[in-house]
Amino acid sequence: MSEIRFSEEHEWIRVDGDIGTVGISDYAQQQLGDVVFVELPQVGTKIKARSEAAVVESVKAASEVYAPASGEVTEVNAALPDNPALVNEDAAGKGWFFKMRLSDKSELGKLMDAAAYAAYVEGLH
Amino acid sequence: MTDPSTDLKRTPLHALHVELGAKMVPFAGYDMPVQFPRGILAEHDHTRTSCGLFDVSHMGQAFLASAADVAGALETLVPGDLKALAPGQMRYTQLLNEQGGILDDLMVTRPLAPQASELFLVVNAACKDSDFAHIAQRLRGRATLRRADERALIALQGPEAVHVLSRHCDGAAALKFMHAAPLVVAGIPCLVSRSGYTGEDGFEISVPNERAEGLARLLLVEPEVMPIGLGARDSLRLEAGLCLYGHDIDATTTPIEAGLAWSISKRRRAEGGFPGAAVLQKQLADGVSRKLVGIRAEGRQPARDGAEVQDAAGAKVGIVTSGGFGPTVGGPVAMGYVATAYAGTGTLVRLIVRGKALPAKVAALPFIAKRYAKS
Numbered sequence: 001m002s003e004i005r006f007s008e009e010h011e012w013i014r015v016d017g018d019i020g021t022v023g024i025s026d027y028a029q030q031q032l033g034d035v036v037f038v039e040l041p042q043v044g045t046k047i048k049a050r051s052e053a054a055v056v057e058s059v060k061a062a063s064e065v066y067a068p069a070s071g072e073v074t075e076v077n078a079a080l081p082d083n084p085a086l087v088n089e090d091a092a093g094k095g096w097f098f099k100m101r102l103s104d105k106s107e108l109g110k111l112m113d114a115a116a117y118a119a120y121v122e123g124l125h
Numbered sequence: 126m127t128d129p130s131t132d133l134k135r136t137p138l139h140a141l142h143v144e145l146g147a148k149m150v151p152f153a154g155y156d157m158p159v160q161f162p163r164g165i166l167a168e169h170d171h172t173r174t175s176c177g178l179f180d181v182s183h184m185g186q187a188f189l190a191s192a193a194d195v196a197g198a199l200e201t202l203v204p205g206d207l208k209a210l211a212p213g214q215m216r217y218t219q220l221l222n223e224q225g226g227i228l229d230d231l232m233v234t235r236p237l238a239p240q241a242s243e244l245f246l247v248v249n250a251a252c253k254d255s256d257f258a259h260i261a262q263r264l265r266g267r268a269t270l271r272r273a274d275e276r277a278l279i280a281l282q283g284p285e286a287v288h289v290l291s292r293h294c295d296g297a298a299a300l301k302f303m304h305a306a307p308l309v310v311a312g313i314p315c316l317v318s319r320s321g322y323t324g325e326d327g328f329e330i331s332v333p334n335e336r337a338e339g340l341a342r343l344l345l346v347e348p349e350v351m352p353i354g355l356g357a358r359d360s361l362r363l364e365a366g367l368c369l370y371g372h373d374i375d376a377t378t379t380p381i382e383a384g385l386a387w388s389i390s391k392r393r394r395a396e397g398g399f400p401g402a403a404v405l406q407k408q409l410a411d412g413v414s415r416k417l418v419g420i421r422a423e424g425r426q427p428a429r430d431g432a433e434v435q436d437a438a439g440a441k442v443g444i445v446t447s448g449g450f451g452p453t454v455g456g457p458v459a460m461g462y463v464a465t466a467y468a469g470t471g472t473l474v475r476l477i478v479r480g481k482a483l484p485a486k487v488a489a490l491p492f493i494a495k496r497y498a499k500s
Contacts, residue, residue, distance in 0.1 A: 033148075033356070034165050036166075036425065036450040037426045037450070037457075039426065055479065057450075058165075059166060059169075059356060059360060059449060059450050059452070060159070060165065060356055062427075062429065084425070088164075
């Protein structure tokens with residue numbers, strides 16, 4: 001059973017064993033609007049929690065995607081650079097950005113679960 | 126909690142935008158729609174292929190009147206040839222400072238008779254208060270400026286605009302590009318011009334505030350018409366190579382550097398008689414040190430306002446003033462100033478985005494073929 005957690009910067013991470021799949025939330029894609037460009041990290045890159053891991057740009061603006069947890073990038077979504085609209089169409093699914101091998105699963109405790117994130121987003125309005 | 130939106134002004138179409146589900150943002154002191162639920166890409170494409178409706182009521186409208194020579198009076202502030210404007214004709218020009226820098230760009234219309242001693246002005250929203258104060262003060266005793274704050278402005282743009290408007294307005298189809306006439310639209314007396322900011326055929330309709338929402342609702346019922354926000358307005362004008370004040374042109378750039386020499390007639394170049402005339406005449410004779418150009422980067426990543434332009438060796442040769450994704454072009458497009466040696470179409474440059482150098486080429490403007498109505 002995988003669990004999904006959210007950061008205050010609107011990334012999600014779905015954890016299966018030691019591997020976390022990372023993307024941006026549906027709220028984030030709605031705020032960005034039409035995504036036209038995505039820059040993904042290199043496989044093998046070691047990234048720290050809350051450091052910049054990817055870039056997403058909409059017609060309007062550019063924005064950083066931060067790693068919700070620390071670890072090493074093991075895979076990137078190869079479909080995304082040629083079809084960045086996947087982020088708008090299915091932010092929580094086909095629009096995933098990268099997978100990482102988590103180096104410290106205790107970091108996940110600092111992230112929000114789906115209910116807490118929903119309340120957090122509600123509070124932004 | 127304070128609500129920052131309470132300080133913002135609202136156009137007569139504000140309630141309609143909210144009802145249509147627009148995402149509202151502050152722009153030039155107004156609470157304006159940046160996009161509607163369909164999104165910027167869909168709005169952009171729809172305007173290029175069918176017909177988009179834009180609320181541009183935040184822009185400044187005014188009438189300038191004079192007992193004597195109103196065109197001659199305004200010519201002392203702008204380099205455009207206003208004396209040559211026939212009744213019903215409109216022209217693009219710029220308010221200049223003494224250095225030839227651009228205080229604002231504007232459209233000037235000489236209305237059809239009986240108001241032949243009047244000019245109708247449309248200026249940018251962010252500049253309108255300073256523009257109108259400047260014009261009133263500089264022309265005191267020669268001409269009288271009357272702000273037309275009682276009027277809204279609705280733009281109908283795209284290849285189907287002429288068919289849509291013709292259903293509600295006799296005379297729309299007969300208007301030539303860059304001409305205007307007082308026309309009745311759906312029973313409402315309006316000032317209609319064939320003009321716009323998208324590179325497409327289209328109209329701008331100046332309508333009394335209290336009739337604006339009714340007119341917009343009526344036009345939005347037409348199957349071709351979709352409401353369009355400021356986001357697509359920006360991507361449409363950028364692809365069309367049209368300058369945005371405060372980005373591509375400002376008080377530190379001249380019309381010659383900005384590639385707007387076409388808007389200054391032979392007579393005005395020779396005679397001068399506008400602020401900064403000596404500067405512009407020298408630039409026309411000797412050339413300029415930098416030019417506004419189009420730039421296309423390889424790949425998909427947009428370079429935005431402020432990105433550095435470098436030559437192949439990594440030396441700074443310019444700066445991006447507008448940039449983003451061009452939906453019709455299908456890739457990133459930008460405009461910016463580069464040293465004149467790098468201004469030739471096809472020159473290889475690099476755009477610096479997030480510390481990375483994107484290979485790019487200087488490109489001809491506009492990025493898309495303009496499709497104005499033949500005049």
